[in-house]
């Protein structure tokens with residue numbers, strides 16, 4: 001049998017089926033139901049926050065968080081240029097402008113030393129992204145946020161279970177968001193969560209999530225809200241996975257450690273992911289940089305790996321390069337992000353990969369990168 005390793009794969013091996021059947025048998029399939037309450041409560045408890053608000057996606061959770069924080073047309077919000085486009089888009093949905101920040105070359109996340117130079121009277125919030133599962137240096141971000149009175153909303157879509165100085169991501173700013181898309185650490189098909197300790201922000205987010213409908217009078221809408229609700233069916237998947245959350249998180253770390261052990265031997269060719277001494281990295285996707293490679297060469301390497309049954313992904317294009325955002329910025333302002341994006345590939349990262357699987361993938365990668373530089 002020819003081998004094939006996808007880059008991501010959900011594992012739905014707990015109570016998912018049982019809980020989904022319960023939704024169908026009890027008729028609670030829409031956005032009210034016991035699994036929603038359980039999922040929100042268990043998520044808040046896991047992250048160590050007072051509130052967790054389930055949403056239809058990570059993107060809608062982020063839009064809600066920004067709205068609830070009062071981000072308005074004309075405001076500016078600092079975001080890393082190297083991220084998934086949803087981070088920048090959610091800012092744009094508010095009528096605000098995303099202002100991009102280059103990367104820390106060690107951890108590939110937003111470089112907090114570059115924030116201050118981009119702050120002006122329009123700046124309203126900072127959205128640090130814990131990219132690929134590595135937390136941002138949040139104390140450095142918070143210090144600047146305090147100095148300029150800015151909201152901090154963590155984009156923790158890729159960092160469920162990650163820690164900064166012993167504290168879980170999701171609990172580190174004014175609010176945070178997570179995603180449960182199919183390739184994320186846990187999945188509800190589509191889905192997201194907003195976490196916060198701020199009762200006012202939580203209340204506003206709940207109001208906006210449900211069409212601005214208050215709890216007092218039916219069809220009396222306080223404000224223009226959205227329909228960003230999660231369904232009980234989605235929450236049924238979510239709670240089944242929260243029952244095994246430690247396992248999901250530890251599996252990715254186990255897989256990453258195996259990759260690291262096997263790839264140290266080819267460090268002449270690859271830059272491996274680093275973990276800051278203040279971080280617990282959860283390796284949502286285990287990524288490496290091909291040393292010195294152009295984007296073209298990186299793409300050829302990915303193609304050759306695909307022919308051997310190993311699916312990989314390029315890193316995200318930095319936002320300042322993409323058509324909707326390229327006009328906002330001067331081109332060569334983000335040299336670190338440009339380099340990381342051109343050289344990065346993500347390897348298959350999901351629970352249940354065996355040592356033999358990792359051996360196969362890393363042997364293929366070694367041969368291909370060594371071969372490509374001859």
Ligand SMILES: *Cc1c(COP(=O)(O)O)cnc(C)c1O
Pocket residue numbers: 057058059060083084086087129155157158178179180181190191192
């Ligand atoms: C996945 C992801 C999102 C968006 O989540 P969806 O659930 O797909 O809307 C936002 N930000 C980052 C960094 C992501 O990786």
